[in-house]
Amino acid sequence: MDFAELISSSFEALFLNKVRTALAGLGIVIGIGAVIALVSLGQASQQSVQNQIQGLGANLVTISPGSTQGAGGVQGGFGSATTLTYDDAMSIQAANYPSISSVSPEVSRRSQVTAGKNNTNTQIYGVTPAYTAVHNITMNSGTFITNADVTGNREVAVIGPTVASDLFGDGVDPTGQTIRINKIPFTIIGVTVSKGGSGFGNQDDMVFIPLTTAQKTVFGMTNISDISLSASSANDITQAENDAGYLLLQRHKISDPAQADFSMFSQSDIISTISSVTGTFTSLLAGIAAISLLVGGIGIMNIMLVTVIERTREIGLRKALGAKDSTVVQQFLIEAIILTVGGGIVGMVLGIALSFVIATFINLPFTISVYAIGLAIGVSSGIGIIFGWYPAKKAADLSPIEALRYE
């Protein structure tokens, strides 16, 4: 019996019992589909979180004032100190480190903002023009804060799209209108482009005013809230932290870095933290997927076992009519392979389609996990072949008499 004959008789046998074949195939389709969809979605959400963090600013390093040591040795709250100044930021900029491309000193407070009868509670940022470079801000209309606005201590404001719609309604360009921050009137000179995002740290719900105006006119403070640096490249982040850090230690006359009155964290720190969280999440999904694959595999195993047991008499007959043991095993093996490969392909298409639909539906980037595809198809065809082969081997080993007598 040649190979083409074997394949055609395997197809015939599969076709003869459509329900059994469909059920066995379904187990494989669901197992593989679930693994591919779940792992792909896990990776997509990981990708999505990383993209959002990167949207905070390219290669961002943030320097925050450290905590103050109270008289009784009680540690003050984080960021409560007033150790960072505008001059600190300017000295970092003046040092012209190759690792640092932009330096943005920032002052921020929450405050009530009103425009006519409307009001909103939002985050007020006192910034310099460097803010746009460090935080990837682009303008929807108008211009951002300029150097002239900063040096001139002007009362001008750039607002985020959320603030614009809260105060002026949707679809209205508020440039030229007036808002009041702490009762002080500001003229709106621009609106930023929406960055998406929501909840805490929503980058659309902000009002930017010149740093000097924020310090002197609005909040009455001399220090700054933080300094944001943009490293020249992702590889320069550590160098940028070192350069800025040692300069500040020197300026603050601190010799032991452990005693620093400021702290630094970089975007890569956040990304690695978040990545480990989303990685855990992806592993969890993969775990669930692995369980569904296992269940699918057990389904395949069941159907294969039942199929072979059900066909014990057929095997006995085939042997009585001259089929060799190896021919019988080969036929069942080929049936199992056709079933698992066929089911695998359908499952793969289903899994990819499913992850595409879900990704589109919940607004995630659509990614296909090649790793998941390989794993799912490998495991299920392995299961299919082993559990197709084992009972077939057992049945082929039976004497034809016993197999024929099997009820």
Add this chain to the structure above:
Amino acid sequence: MIDVSHLSKIYKMDAVETVALDNVSFFIKKGEFVAIMGPSGSGKSTLMHIIGALDTPTSGTYILDGQDVSKLSKDQLAEIRNKKIGFVFQAFNLLPRTSALKNVALPMVYAGISKDERMKRAEELLKEVGLGDRLNHTSSQLSGGQMQRVAIARALSMNPAIILADEPTGNISTVQAEEIMKIFQSLQKQGHTIVLITHEPSIAAFSQRTIHIKDGKIDKVEHNGYKKGGGH
């Protein structure tokens, strides 16, 4: 055609030895129609399995068509079954949901005969057993007698040295049983060697000679050549 000498088969189970066949010898000529009869447990099934190359004896020799079959490997036995023995079973054992044509062609698949040739020969054989109008019927669309005729056509497909029929009328009505036995008789007249296993004297009577088996031994041999018009 069949030369059995000093054939014994001993089954061992948990150190208990059961002698199923005890030193059996006989000879069946080419073109002969022989029935092997005996009550259940007599060893006739064991004898049939050995003659059918489904099993090997513990001792003794079995020569089929000039070839010693008693000491062959599993694969060699499969080839003997394919080429030299045509089986007809009590339970027909047709492939379910498969046409009569494909059932008859099955042994030829294992012999590596091309599809066109298989189908052509299967059709001829089905016409020969009177089923020319039921080529594409599956077993569920056939009566017991018709299924057994498909099985006989299948047994003939490789033009075997012997046709081995194990209680071929056990599952069909008396009227159809007689038709089946007539087919065997006409096959014998065409020169086929037929070995029939049965426990019914009325069925054994269609053969030329009946070998009675009892307790693993040949009890007696009966010549009943002319009883039912069976051959010579």
